[in-house]
Amino acid sequence: MPTARLVSLRRLAALAVLCAGSFVAGSPGAAGAAPDAAAATPAADESNGYTQAQTLFHDRKFKEAIAVLDPYVATHPRDARALVLRGDCKADLGDNPGALDDYNSAIKIEPEYAYAYVTRCETRLVLDDMRGALRDCDTAIRLSASDGLAYEDRADVQFALEAYDLALSDYDKAIELGRSSAYVFAARCDTERLTGKRERAKADCEKALAIDPKSRRGLWARARLAIVETRYRDAIGDLNAYILQDPKKSDVAYYFRALTYNRIQSYRLALEDIETYVKRRPDDPDGYRERAVASAATGDKAGALADLATALKGYRKAGDRAAADRVSAMIEAVRAGKSPAP
Numbered sequence: 001m002p003t004a005r006l007v008s009l010r011r012l013a014a015l016a017v018l019c020a021g022s023f024v025a026g027s028p029g030a031a032g033a034a035p036d037a038a039a040a041t042p043a044a045d046e047s048n049g050y051t052q053a054q055t056l057f058h059d060r061k062f063k064e065a066i067a068v069l070d071p072y073v074a075t076h077p078r079d080a081r082a083l084v085l086r087g088d089c090k091a092d093l094g095d096n097p098g099a100l101d102d103y104n105s106a107i108k109i110e111p112e113y114a115y116a117y118v119t120r121c122e123t124r125l126v127l128d129d130m131r132g133a134l135r136d137c138d139t140a141i142r143l144s145a146s147d148g149l150a151y152e153d154r155a156d157v158q159f160a161l162e163a164y165d166l167a168l169s170d171y172d173k174a175i176e177l178g179r180s181s182a183y184v185f186a187a188r189c190d191t192e193r194l195t196g197k198r199e200r201a202k203a204d205c206e207k208a209l210a211i212d213p214k215s216r217r218g219l220w221a222r223a224r225l226a227i228v229e230t231r232y233r234d235a236i237g238d239l240n241a242y243i244l245q246d247p248k249k250s251d252v253a254y255y256f257r258a259l260t261y262n263r264i265q266s267y268r269l270a271l272e273d274i275e276t277y278v279k280r281r282p283d284d285p286d287g288y289r290e291r292a293v294a295s296a297a298t299g300d301k302a303g304a305l306a307d308l309a310t311a312l313k314g315y316r317k318a319g320d321r322a323a324a325d326r327v328s329a330m331i332e333a334v335r336a337g338k339s340p341a342p
Contacts, residue, residue: 048072049068050072050076050079053069053072053085053089062089063089065089066090069082069086080110080116083105083106083109084113087099087103088119099123100120100124114144117136118147121150125156130161133157134154134157137150137153138154140153141154148176148177151171152170152179152184155167155170155171155174155187159191164194164195167191168191168197182211182215183215185205186209186217186222187221189202189222190220198228202225208222214245219239220242220253223239227259232260235260236260239253239257254280255273255286255287257273258274258277258294259290261294262290262342271295274291285311285314285323289307289311289323289330289342290342292330293330293340297339304340308334309331311323312327
């Protein structure tokens with residue numbers, strides 16, 4: 001799923017495209033087209049509040065842009081572009097409910113404003129409203145079938161819904177239509193891994209990291225691919241770089257790094273990472289199961305059995321019978337003085 005920062009960068013890029021092109025008043029389906037001549041473009045004066053707010057948005061001065069847009073919208077209440085721009089500013093500041101209010105108002109004024117649906121799709125995705133996000137991206141594509149960003153966003157939604165074949169089709173279309181960021185190639189890499197297309201995945205991950213060697217999405221996707229291919233040391237290198245950029249937002253990365261440490265028998269390092277994960281995600285039985293592997297290997301039989309019991313309870317509660325059976329077998333192995341197969 002895209003992070004708030006990735007969504008922010010997309011909005012900046014989309015706004016740059018809108019500013020570079022000419023607005024065609026009342027043109028249905030034009031990505032970013034002005035709602036209508038009277039409402040969306042009330043003044044040609046380049047010093048008006050909307051233009052000033054655009055500049056501030058490009059400079060990532062979102063609060064300042066809102067301060068300009070509030071009085072502007074008050075005097076131009078039917079300027080759908082201004083409402084959407086203010087919504088984007090609010091979303092980038094974490095005020096997603098406020099952003100949705102502005103997007104809803106803009107769409108009510110101009111029901112065929114394609115970009116309004118694209119950016120509302122992104123915000124709904126961040127809020128985990130997958131069905132609403134999917135509807136918005138579908139509408140954006142209906143209104144503007146050549147909008148690569150709309151396909152990329154819909155792919156993100158399909159990915160979150162675990163509809164990986166549909167996601168891959170949309171990432172393919174987005175790239176065909178000119179989307180070329182590190183993010184989109186990394187996201188397609190991850191999707192290709194999940195659909196069994198590993199050679200394509202490798203090429204896309206390398207392309208993503210050639211575009212941006214620090215791409216977190218690229219590092220994540222390449223690490224997950226390496227784990228699947230049992231290239232654990234490669235995975236650890238990418239996970240190290242991923243976590244280093246933002247340790248506070250790397251919960252799952254700590255889990256997978258612990259898993260890879262366990263697989264190369266670096267059990268004490270695995271314990272350090274899995275402790276972090278369990279503290280942050282105490283309801284995930286996977287964390288307890290992986291900690292049990294490291295604990296048993298370092299001689300803490302009691303700790304391993306306690307963690308496996310917690311994991312077993314969690315899997316049973318979730319109705320995951322296969323995982324529960326695996327953990328039951330691990331418990332028997334530990335009781336018999338054997339190493340539990342991860």
